[in-house]
Amino acid sequence: MSSLSVRSILADGKLVGDNFHDWYRTLRIVLMHEKLIDVIDKPHVPEPSNNDDAETISAYKKYLEDLMSTKCLILSSMSSELQRQHEDMDPTDIIAHLKKMYGAQSRTPRYQLSKTIFRSMLNVNAQVGPHVLKMISLMEQLEKLGCKLGKELSQYLILQSLPESFSPFIVNFNMNKMDCDLHEMLNMLVDYQNQIDSGKNQGSVLVVGKLNKKKGKWNSKSKRSLSSLKVV
Known part of the structure; x- marks a missing residue:
């Protein structure tokens, strides 16, 4: 299945609030297909120092690209109101905030x-x-x-x-x-x-x-x- 086809699944079921659990499950499927799931599952990659080698710097640049791709995927699959609320957050912060708002423990x-x-x-x-x-x-x-x-x-x-x-x-x-x-x-x-x-x-x-x-x-x-x- 192409990336475009997988991403269309998110577009068909945009997050509006009440559907958080279905949306989050679909989001994880898309991120796994795009090899971006580590962006929300693993800690932030620290910014390299001037003494780090070229490989470390290159890996960090790749991480920043993945971070932006993941953020764009998440925001594009939300309602416009939720986009405005989360447009200045990193992907991990977006997910944490959404879980707090709509997660299993939320009323x-x-x-x-x-x-x-x-x-x-x-x-x-x-x-x-x-x-x-x-x-x-x-x-x-x-x-x-x-x-x-x-x-x-x-x-x-x-x-x-x-x-x-x-x-x-x-x-x-x-x-x-x-x-x-x-x-x-x-x-x-x-x-x-x-x-x-x-x-x-x-x-x-x-x-x-x-x-x-x-x-x-x-x-x-x-x-x-x-x-x-x-x-x-």
Whole structure:
């Protein structure tokens, strides 16, 4: 694989903060491919004195070139705001500062992710599929940072992010204590929204049913009409 191809991996996943762990893992892969990993893993090379031989001076010049190449790689793979914060630092100082800000021991990325999840709301006329997929992705990212919400709380957060039109679904879901994972729940919500849209066009009664485990969809045999829930 060419250097250009490897470096494009970083360009496709620029550091914005919450993705620090994925970004840092990719950065190390790129630096290893470029034979620059020692720049961030080993101590600074001291500046040679006037008494040092030509080989030592040449090695130091090579180190300075590698230092600049590494710094350019790191900065080019960041958001513009993070670039401004770190443009005057050496690569090792940049990594140390980022680890302090976003590393495993930092609460900042977990707080930012949880805030996004807890405040997520589906607009009335928006599609439920992309909305729930985004929430699931955020929950998975939060889990990678050591903060696991658990299935039930994750389901509640998704349900609480839905507009009033999903109230019949929420009532039925909680009453039946449906045992499904988040992606199965996603399929159920998409099917339910399709029923809402279809009912608006046809003036029919909404139908709520149980999940078909094999297909992750509503099981038509187990559907039951909720006569009191008519499409507006």
